[in-house]
């Protein structure tokens with residue numbers, strides 16, 4: 051059984067809209083419902099959870115309840131990783147626990163369903179799989195605005211989501227670091243910290259994370275091309 055966890059409990063401070071960015075609409079659809087639709091339409095996903103900020107549970111539910119694979123809303127935590135952990139704890143209470151979990155940022159609505167499926171196949175084989183974009187610019191390590199060194203670009207990948215993992219291993223990896231979850235910036239780094247193997251699945255550049263207001267200009271262009 052494969053569960054998706056769509057994390058949508060953020061407040062969108064950097065984007066600065068009046069509502070959290072996952073509820074902003076591109077034409078007639080919210081970003082959250084665009085993301086949820088991708089998981090609904092992947093044949094490899096059995097069910098999905100949506101993690102919501104406690105102040106937006108009703109709105110979250112309203113956006114996703116039309117999807118037959120939607121199971122429940124889980125209340126989020128104060129960081130992305132705490133939100134994911136709450137969903138893992140919810141799943142761990144079930145009699146029928148998932149084999150794999152596929153974790154996705156609600157604010158990446160342009161994910162390709164074929165890539166979701168590729169990450170599931172890869173995680174079945176290896177244990178963990180992360181969609182990632184190969185670096186195409188030169189990349190440096192910097193301190194106080196000064197470049198310390200230029201990194202070997204061929205070894206650099208930028209992590210996207212979904213990130214798919216063996217459920218039991220990911221839960222253990224999260225439990226190992228439950229007091230310092232907010233010091234990690236994604237699920238793969240927690241899984242790797244626990245010593246588990248994780249593979250890259252090369253992703254398209256357009257699976258952008260809508261982080262700041264200007265990203266929504268790009269999103270409107272992508273949406274015109276591929277509604």
Ligand SMILES: Nc1ccn([C@@H]2O[C@H](COP(=O)(O)OP(=O)(O)OP(=O)(O)O)[C@@H](O)[C@H]2O)c(=O)n1
Pocket residue numbers: 057058059060061062063064065070071072101126127128129130131133134154155156157158259260261
């Ligand atoms: N406590 C949190 C924080 C973030 N997220 C989710 O994690 C994803 C990536 O987070 P980010 O882009 O940082 O979203 P926000 O936290 O909303 O943005 P900001 O940091 O600007 O407030 C988003 O889908 C967001 O809703 C979450 O579920 N719980």
Ligand SMILES: C[C@](O)(CO)[C@H](O)COP(=O)(O)O
Pocket residue numbers: 130155208209210211235236237259261
């Ligand atoms: C999980 C993530 O999208 C992978 O790139 C990213 O680390 C989330 O970062 P944010 O600062 O919570 O948006």
